[in-house]
Amino acid sequence: MTKMNEEFLASMREAMELLRTAGPLEATGFIQRALRGIDAGAQPRAQPETRVQPAQVVEALLPRPAGAERPAAREETRVRPDKAEHAPHGDSHGAGHFSARTYANHAGQRGYKLYVPGGDKGRPMPLVVMLHGCTQDADDFAVGTRMNALAERHGFLVAYPVQPMTANPSRCWNWFNPADQQRALGEPALIAGITREVMASHQVDADRVYVAGLSAGGAMAAVMIQAYPELYAAAGVHSGLPCGSAHDLPSALAAMHGGKMGAGAGAAEAGPRRPLIVFHGDADTTVHVSNAGRLLLAFEGGVSLDGKPQRSRGGRTFTLRHLTSPDGIDAEYWLIHGAPHAWAGGSARGSYTDASGPDASAEMVRFFLAHPMRK
Known part of the structure; x- marks a missing residue:
């Protein structure tokens, strides 16, 4: 990254502080000036050699949890869950x-x-589409x-669509x-297309197809359940936002930090279309x-927070x-006390996970399998 880009990202952190202390209008103005290559003090800057994309601005504001380095890509196409890190969920x-x-x-x-569990199930299986952060x-x-x-334990398929850097840095x-x-x-058209392709190429129970995601993936899961x-x-x-919360970068930053929502967010408020399970750390x-x-x-x-607090394992x-x-x-709402921006109950081998939380994966699967398509 060039020195100019480093300065730009530093200014975005200043914008986040403005968002917290002065509000979205002041932060938005600061961001717009920065995107034009102008300092907050209105002093002209040379244009950076490499153009900073809005998504890089968002990513610059995300915390880096300790030990969150991405694992090296794996080449295997066959997995033995009983021998891998996955083992705590079944034998x-x-x-x-x-x-x-x-x-x-x-x-x-x-x-x-695509993960296909071992063994000949001899029957249509559920499908869970997982959208990464x-x-x-x-x-x-x-x-x-x-x-x-x-998936191996309960007998369902899992599809993981991948967002490339060409679509978002x-x-x-x-x-x-x-x-x-x-x-x-x-x-949304691409994710729905992947879903339908898996349904066409494998024995999938069309009444038991689900979508879930974390952070940006959680926000996209909210879009998918509204659109399809x-x-x-x-x-x-998990740790996401409602469909239509934002329409550009400034409104996205405001929504992420609890500010005013986009006009499109009213679609989710007007009435739920399908069951929903939500996890979020306070x-x-x-x-x-x-x-x-x-x-x-x-x-x-x-949502009222008068439920009885419980302790996870x-x-x-x-x-x-x-x-x-x-x-x-x-719907179910799991409010996790003291939890950061991370997948609850996840493995430390993955990024953005919190092993001390309740098991979000197991609870989502339980919720999903109890809710087939409502006709």
């Missing part, structure tokens, strides 16, 4: 397949990895969430772009916990709320 002795694939349609092209990839997310081991799903928030356009309610039976959002400094409440506004008119306490919409659609 199955079947060898599943974890293979890389590519999908293309009118919206572009994306790679993805910024800086992550399929291998990292699979290791961190241990979802493949759960930090590998974030572009949840804040209007063109990536709509059915049949952009990234006929495709996904339920969704899981010490998350990257995506403010208020976004979890906004995701659930249409369930019982909102890892040590963290959490408050679990069960909610139901006026139309009888279920």
Whole structure:
């Protein structure tokens, strides 16, 4: 990274402090000046040699948890969950397949990895589509969430769409772009296309197809359940934001830190379309916990935190709320006390994980399998 880019990213950190202390309007003005290559003091700057993308600005503001280096890419296509880091979720002795694939349609092209559990199930299986967070990839997310081991244990497939650096320099799903928030356009069209391709090439139970994600992936999972309610039976959002929360970089930063939501967020508030399970840490400094409440506004008119605190096996306490919409659609809200911006109960071998939290992967799978497509 050039010295000029380092200065630019430093100015973005100043913008985040402005967002916290002075509000989104002041922070937005600062960001706009920085994007034009002008200092906050209105002194002209030379243009940087390498143009900084908005997504790099977002990534610069994300904390780097200790030990969060991405694991080296793995080449194996056969996995023995009983011998791997996945083992805490079961002792199955079947060898599943974890293979890389590519999908293309009118919206572009994306790679993805598919985990198929071992053994001949002889029946249609559920499918879980997992959307990674910024800086992550399929291998990292699979290791961190241990979802493949759960797939082996319960008998379902897992697809991991991969956001390339060509689409976003930090590998974030572009949840804040209007063109990536709509059915049949952009990234939603690609993720839905990957889902349908797996359904066409494998024995998939069409009534048990689910989508989940972390952070930017969680925000995109919220988009997918709104845009494709006929495709996904339920969704899981971990440390994410509601569909339509933002329409550009400044509004994304404001929404991430609990500021004013975009006008499009009203779609989620108007009424849930499918069951939803939400996890969020109340010490998350990257995506403010208020976004979890906004995701659930249409369930019982909102989220009250009067549930009884419980303690997870890892040590963290959490408050679990069960909610139901006026139309009888279920939701669960797991508020994890003291937890940062990380996947609860995840493996330390993956990035952005918090092993001390309740097991988000296992609880999502339980919730999903209890909620087939509602006709």
